[in-house]
Amino acid sequence: MNSPVIITKNLTKHFGDFTAVNGINFEAKRGEIFGFLGPNGSGKTTTIRMMLGLLSPSSGDVQALGMSVKGNQAELQQRTGYMSQRFSLYNDLTVHQNLQFYGAAYGLNNTDLKSRIQDALVMAGLEGREKAKTKDLSGGWRQRLALSAAILHRPELIFLDEPTAGVDPISRRAFWDLLYQLVADKVSIFVTTHYMDEAEHCHRLSFIQRGNIIADGSPAEIKEEMMSGQVLEISSSDAINTVKVLREANEKGKISLLEVELYGALVHVVAPNVEKEKNTIQKLLKKEEIYVEDMAMIEASLEDVFIASMK
Numbered sequence: 001m002n003s004p005v006i007i008t009k010n011l012t013k014h015f016g017d018f019t020a021v022n023g024i025n026f027e028a029k030r031g032e033i034f035g036f037l038g039p040n041g042s043g044k045t046t047t048i049r050m051m052l053g054l055l056s057p058s059s060g061d062v063q064a065l066g067m068s069v070k071g072n073q074a075e076l077q078q079r080t081g082y083m084s085q086r087f088s089l090y091n092d093l094t095v096h097q098n099l100q101f102y103g104a105a106y107g108l109n110n111t112d113l114k115s116r117i118q119d120a121l122v123m124a125g126l127e128g129r130e131k132a133k134t135k136d137l138s139g140g141w142r143q144r145l146a147l148s149a150a151i152l153h154r155p156e157l158i159f160l161d162e163p164t165a166g167v168d169p170i171s172r173r174a175f176w177d178l179l180y181q182l183v184a185d186k187v188s189i190f191v192t193t194h195y196m197d198e199a200e201h202c203h204r205l206s207f208i209q210r211g212n213i214i215a216d217g218s219p220a221e222i223k224e225e226m227m228s229g230q231v232l233e234i235s236s237s238d239a240i241n242t243v244k245v246l247r248e249a250n251e252k253g254k255i256s257l258l259e260v261e262l263y264g265a266l267v268h269v270v271a272p273n274v275e276k277e278k279n280t281i282q283k284l285l286k287k288e289e290i291y292v293e294d295m296a297m298i299e300a301s302l303e304d305v306f307i308a309s310m311k
Contacts, residue, residue, distance in 0.1 A: 002029035010060035035202030081150035091135035106153035120148035140171025196303035
């Protein structure tokens with residue numbers, strides 16, 4: 001079994017009377033992608049800053065790579081990498097100049113730096129773009145450059161704080177391919193995100209809400225433990241009004257549902273027994289002249305679980 005690469009023990013952070021992180025406990029294992037999920041303001045960034053030693057906990061402790069973060073920041077900086085939400089790149093420098101700057105900051109000598117820059121360019125698919133100004137790169141290419149800069153010193157553990165925020169879906173998928181490549185090379189990854197499709201690709205996860213851990217485990221374990229009902233997916237002629245009609249009916253006791261949520265052009269209904277509710281749903285929607293194109297029970301997604309657990 002893989003040993004822990006990160007351990008938090010009753011980790012807490014107060015800002016005056018406000019508790020941003022409330023005594024959280026979890027472990028991330030070596031050689032895995034550990035996802036840390038939560039809405040904006042839930043405590044994700046505060047937690048990752050304490051893990052990096054950039055912010056002191058009010059109480060509790062963080063251990064990384066077998067040592068307490070407190071008092072060992074200098075050693076951990078040489079063994080960890082960090083990619084922030086804003087990528088921390090210099091827009092007026094070229095791709096190559098950015099990599100040179102970060103390599104020098106990590107203390108790499110000229111010989112190592114030259115070979116590692118070349119390796120980073122190959123890994124990120126940035127060959128041929130070395131002379132391009134960073135400000136002229138698309139969000140996806142800037143993202144790859146930022147990751148390349150964060151791993152030049154070949155860290156054992158990488159912290160990524162919402163690294164794909166604002167990046168198009170194709171670039172996000174390519175970025176995750178790079179992460180799996182790093183894991184294959186025995187790098188451990190801690191990533192904060194609010195994208196549910198990305199969470200599905202993590203080996204293990206923790207959900208944080210208002211500074212508290214509310215779920216922890218593999219995606220499959222969280223779905224099994226946290227989902228209290230079955231999911232019915234409805235395709236109708238008017239998804240928005242479908243949600244409105246079913247919520248109103250539920251509030252009036254005409255139907256027994258746990259959740260009714262809009263999923264793009266579809267509607268997901270959660271109930272203890274969806275088969276029992278299907279006929280009533282059909283009648284309610286027909287009465288409001290909403291045509292049901294399709295209705296089927298599906299396996300709960302992490303997004304279903306996340307929305308249910310956030311209530």
